[in-house]
Amino acid sequence: MLVFLFRRAYYIIIGALDPRQKDGGNRTMPIYEYRCNRCKREFSELFLKARDADRVRCKFCRGEDLTRLLSSFRVHQAEESRLADFDTSKPQGDDFYKDSRNVGLWTKKRMQQMGVDLGPKLDEIVERGRTGKILEDYEK
Numbered sequence: 133m134l135v136f137l138f139r140r141a142y143y144i145i146i147g148a149l150d151p152r153q154k155d156g157g158n159r160t161m162p163i164y165e166y167r168c169n170r171c172k173r174e175f176s177e178l179f180l181k182a183r184d185a186d187r188v189r190c191k192f193c194r195g196e197d198l199t200r201l202l203s204s205f206r207v208h209q210a211e212e213s214r215l216a217d218f219d220t221s222k223p224q225g226d227d228f229y230k231d232s233r234n235v236g237l238w239t240k241k242r243m244q245q246m247g248v249d250l251g252p253k254l255d256e257i258v259e260r261g262r263t264g265k266i267l268e269d270y271e272k
Contacts, residue, residue, distance in 0.1 A: 162178075162179075163177065163203070164176065164177050164178075164179065164185070164200055164203070165200070165201040165202075165203050166188065166190070166198045166199065166201060167198065167199045167201055168192065168195050168198055169197040169198065169199060170190065170193055170197055171193040171195060173190070173192050173193075174201065175190065175191045175192070177191075211233070214233070214237065215237065215240055215241055215244070218237055218238070218241045220238055220241050220245070224238075232262045233262070235258065235262045236254075236257075236258030236261055236262065240258065
């Protein structure tokens with residue numbers, strides 16, 4: 133599945149969809165993002181046919197001097213692979229902990245590195261921390 137996602141992202145980045153998908157000999161194209169070099173605004177454009185991409189104009193000023201931008205994308209990882217890739221020696225910024233999936237990740241990784249297995253008890257504690265329910269224990 134992960135290989136499929138990377139292949140799909142690659143095709144989108146280079147401007148062609150999966151070669152197995154054909155539209156009467158014309159390949160369909162994804163949504164592209166552009167920056168107009170005249171008015172400096174960014175916009176998205178969906179092309180149903182490859183030949184239409186040559187005729188794109190700015191949606192705001194109708195300018196033709198455009199720069200195609202690289203669209204961002206995400207790849208979902210299971211917790212096991214995130215845990216395997218996580219480096220506890222690197223400091224994490226504040227944004228890291230805004231994602232509730234990261235709460236407890238450092239603890240799980242360090243326990244794994246030290247050979248400590250708390251089993252399902254640790255998973256339960258981490259899940260209570262992620263959902264905020266762990267605070268109920270301290271409010272009593």
